[in-house]
Amino acid sequence: MRFIFKTSYNQDIQLFRDKVDLGWYVALVVAVLAVPFLLSDYSVGETSWVFIYGICGVSLMTLVGYTGLVSLGHAAFLGIGAYAHAYFLEHGMPWVPSVVLAVLITTVCGFVVGLPALRMTGLYLSIATLAFAVIIQEVFSHWESVTHGFAGMPVGPPTIFGFSFAGSREFYYLCLFFLVLALWVTRNLLRAPTGRAWIAIRDSEIAAQSMGVNLAIYKSMAFAYSAGLMGLAGALFAHKIAYLAPDIFTILLSIQFLLLVIVGGLGSLHGAVFGAIFVALLPPLIAILRDGLPASFADLSTSTGIGLFHIVGDAIGNFLKKPGVEAGIFGLILVLVILLEPLGMYGRWVKIRVFFSTFPLYKADSFKRQKSYMKTERLR
Amino acid sequence: METRRGRVSDFLQLTLNGVAVGCIYGLVALGFVLIYKATELVNFAQGDLLMLGAFVCYMAVVWWGLDYWLAFVLAVVTIAAFGALLDRFVLRYVIGQPQFAVVMLTIGLGSMFRTFASVTWGSEIYTLPTPFGGVWHIGSITLSHQYLSIILGTLALCGALYAFFNWTRIGIAMQATSQNQLAAYYMGIPVKMIFSLIWAISAGVATSAGVLLAPVTLIDTNMGLAVTIKAFAAAVLGGFGSIPGALVGGVVIGLVELYAGGYAKPLGIEDWKDTAPYVALLLMLIVRPQGLFGSLGRKKV
Amino acid sequence: MSLFAAEEIAINFGGIKAVDGVSFAIEKGEVFTIIGPNGAGKTTIFNLMSRIYDPTSGRLKFEGQDITRVAPHRIAKLGIARTFQNIELFEHASLLQNLLLARHAHKKSNFFSELLFLPSVRRMEIEHREAVEQVIDFLDLQQYRDTLIVNLPYGVRKVTELARALCTKPKLLLLDEPSSGLNVEETEDMAFWIQDIKNLLGITVLMVEHDMTLVSSVSDRVLAINYGRPLAMGTPREVQSHPEVMRAYLGG
Numbered sequence: 002m003r004f005i006f007k008t009s010y011n012q013d014i015q016l017f018r019d020k021v022d023l024g025w026y027v028a029l030v031v032a033v034l035a036v037p038f039l040l041s042d043y044s045v046g047e048t049s050w051v052f053i054y055g056i057c058g059v060s061l062m063t064l065v066g067y068t069g070l071v072s073l074g075h076a077a078f079l080g081i082g083a084y085a086h087a088y089f090l091e092h093g094m095p096w097v098p099s100v101v102l103a104v105l106i107t108t109v110c111g112f113v114v115g116l117p118a119l120r121m122t123g124l125y126l127s128i129a130t131l132a133f134a135v136i137i138q139e140v141f142s143h144w145e146s147v148t149h150g151f152a153g154m155p156v157g158p159p160t161i162f163g164f165s166f167a168g169s170r171e172f173y174y175l176c177l178f179f180l181v182l183a184l185w186v187t188r189n190l191l192r193a194p195t196g197r198a199w200i201a202i203r204d205s206e207i208a209a210q211s212m213g214v215n216l217a218i219y220k221s222m223a224f225a226y227s228a229g230l231m232g233l234a235g236a237l238f239a240h241k242i243a244y245l246a247p248d249i250f251t252i253l254l255s256i257q258f259l260l261l262v263i264v265g266g267l268g269s270l271h272g273a274v275f276g277a278i279f280v281a282l283l284p285p286l287i288a289i290l291r292d293g294l295p296a297s298f299a300d301l302s303t304s305t306g307i308g309l310f311h312i313v314g315d316a317i318g319n320f321l322k323k324p325g326v327e328a329g330i331f332g333l334i335l336v337l338v339i340l341l342e343p344l345g346m347y348g349r350w351v352k353i354r355v356f357f358s359t360f361p362l363y364k365a366d367s368f369k370r371q372k373s374y375m376k377t378e379r380l381r
Numbered sequence: 382m383e384t385r386r387g388r389v390s391d392f393l394q395l396t397l398n399g400v401a402v403g404c405i406y407g408l409v410a411l412g413f414v415l416i417y418k419a420t421e422l423v424n425f426a427q428g429d430l431l432m433l434g435a436f437v438c439y440m441a442v443v444w445w446g447l448d449y450w451l452a453f454v455l456a457v458v459t460i461a462a463f464g465a466l467l468d469r470f471v472l473r474y475v476i477g478q479p480q481f482a483v484v485m486l487t488i489g490l491g492s493m494f495r496t497f498a499s500v501t502w503g504s505e506i507y508t509l510p511t512p513f514g515g516v517w518h519i520g521s522i523t524l525s526h527q528y529l530s531i532i533l534g535t536l537a538l539c540g541a542l543y544a545f546f547n548w549t550r551i552g553i554a555m556q557a558t559s560q561n562q563l564a565a566y567y568m569g570i571p572v573k574m575i576f577s578l579i580w581a582i583s584a585g586v587a588t589s590a591g592v593l594l595a596p597v598t599l600i601d602t603n604m605g606l607a608v609t610i611k612a613f614a615a616a617v618l619g620g621f622g623s624i625p626g627a628l629v630g631g632v633v634i635g636l637v638e639l640y641a642g643g644y645a646k647p648l649g650i651e652d653w654k655d656t657a658p659y660v661a662l663l664l665m666l667i668v669r670p671q672g673l674f675g676s677l678g679r680k681k682v
Numbered sequence: 683m684s685l686f687a688a689e690e691i692a693i694n695f696g697g698i699k700a701v702d703g704v705s706f707a708i709e710k711g712e713v714f715t716i717i718g719p720n721g722a723g724k725t726t727i728f729n730l731m732s733r734i735y736d737p738t739s740g741r742l743k744f745e746g747q748d749i750t751r752v753a754p755h756r757i758a759k760l761g762i763a764r765t766f767q768n769i770e771l772f773e774h775a776s777l778l779q780n781l782l783l784a785r786h787a788h789k790k791s792n793f794f795s796e797l798l799f800l801p802s803v804r805r806m807e808i809e810h811r812e813a814v815e816q817v818i819d820f821l822d823l824q825q826y827r828d829t830l831i832v833n834l835p836y837g838v839r840k841v842t843e844l845a846r847a848l849c850t851k852p853k854l855l856l857l858d859e860p861s862s863g864l865n866v867e868e869t870e871d872m873a874f875w876i877q878d879i880k881n882l883l884g885i886t887v888l889m890v891e892h893d894m895t896l897v898s899s900v901s902d903r904v905l906a907i908n909y910g911r912p913l914a915m916g917t918p919r920e921v922q923s924h925p926e927v928m929r930a931y932l933g934g
Binding site (some may be wrong): 071324340343 | 478
Binding site for chain 1 (some may be wrong): 732734753754755756757758759763764766770771772773774775778779782783784785786787789791793796797798799803804807808811812815846850
């Protein structure tokens, strides 16, 4: 176990705990920067999904994981950002002001949605955001002069100050830049009074209020900030899928974002990134398994002479080919995570780290928390 | 005169159909409320239980050639048992976790059920043959037996549930449990069993709703999803935690949906039918956040 | 002029008069205690003072200013801090974060400077930290600084609540049953701290308490209420021997 001897209050405010931590993060950044030179174009393209989902994850993590407000309609903000950006680009606006405007518009939408949040709690708020998302989706399909409805809206590759980000490598770096930016500003907020106020609202509204936190302002602010980040992600999302249609921004997408933060681990920015890796890379992984597994099992069966492998491989392949299987696998993983590791991937990561740093004295009980069975959420 | 009478009969027709659709939402919402009152869990897989129930009934009628009523009972019993098992082996382990985690868990379960259904039954649309094929004409209004069967079925089911909760020992034990788990436990009520039973009832009610709904919307793997969301809206409208509220909320949502479908066209907005309930819900939540019948409690400090 | 004055405050909950015309004035530098049987309306008075409830009638005055209609989140900035009977800490945050949150009323940074974490924000954070550290030293909480509240024992949580209230730099401190759930030793510690808060920090204390030993050892004046009505006011000894009070507690 590594002990840090603190000699200044600054040490508790630092972005990184100490030089060792900083070293690890520098190594990570170098590795991530090097990825495009090692992988195929296709894989680089898939990896940039991680960054876009990462921004969505950070957005939802501030709202759900830190402020404790659950939104079942975040795909709507993604859609607003995407459509706004696409619309401005279509009308000849340069890239940077277009993104800025798109982010501003989603921020304002978020603020407006956040206003009634003061009066609603828990479930009611979630359902209000859900209703909002359904209505926005309807707006996308009917406001044809802006969104072109179901005819769809093509979005070209980004060109910033004359430099084209059409290649998948260039786009990878663009997305990476915005994810790091999002992580940095969010981390800044979280170590400042705003972030503390959000955490306070999550844990006890009444105490937060008595300590001087204006609930209305800070809840709306959390919504606005989260929506703004979602708008940014939406702009990148628009370029990435290149063709916007209203049926992309469904409730299922909103649920996928929630899945992301839960699987990643609620209440940590690491969790947002872990969750993004999971959500972005699971579908390609399933595709690889679907196409590759029967063949490799067939090889195994011919080399070992056991026919069973062939049958099992074909069965798995056929199962994965059925429509809707992906959603079921996501569902299964969600169920398993909530049942077995409510703290998500980040929680597991912390446990593994503690295991190695305290080896051989690790005890699983040190992560046991007192469960409050009688805790009621009917009254808040 | 003629057009006016036409309008009146249109209105009555929409009202009738709206009430019938609303009854389905009400029944599913009832399932939500039952589980929520007892265990404080919100079961977002309710609509998918409805879908599974409809499929089981279809299998029993079409594949195995059973009588409709027998198939109905079989479906209800099967899904109710499934609901009880779900509580015993999954949901029991998340009691005490934050509400949000539980909601996500049930959403995950729901998507597993949908995948199970589409792997087992494929993505075709099935028609459940029912004894309610006919129609009655009263003036220019068409009383289709399908819609009437929904309304009557709902009334019968609610009556049965009312009797069960008020006049049977175990029903009263359930009421006690949902008011205070700990006190009920100390009084010797087997709280865990009661929870499983409530899940069973709730799943059974969802199945009944599914079988009643099947002739109207036909059966496919996604039939539950839309119903879940609208039924949830109905439960919220009714104040979440009030059983009559859930039913009234369901009917309100059904009426709003049908009226919007019938009358919004001249306003230049088409296919408003599916969005209108959400607009109504959002407006109501803003004006009266605690629902129509609910009361908003405040945490005591 | 009194530091705080309640004038004929009353509140009804659906026809039940929880508080029914209570008046009292708290002088600067004293420890003022409200006692009464369960359900007498003590905590309701606290909730009225911290503006969680709106009084049906009556007025609240703090330093001569009418605060009857002030928004609840402004109370902290005025200089009134409170603790809660059933502990309302931010459970999934560290003790340090809990105390730093209490500095919220004194924050000077805005959202955009925090977004970039400008040097001014850092300076302000360190100032807050220094203020918090004084309270940590005062209440001996050093060893728990980085512990999450969920992992703290009950007694420490109770002290943390006190610490959090002190971090707002209050002029008036409202303590809602500071000794409930504490053992004898911890209650004695609490009594010493309350005296220190009064004598060393010069903070006026209003307390709701059941433990009569604690009440008589620290309070200057005591107000006894029952059914939302005042029964008696005076020194701890006077109030304890008041016939109305004895009847309220012992029945008859």
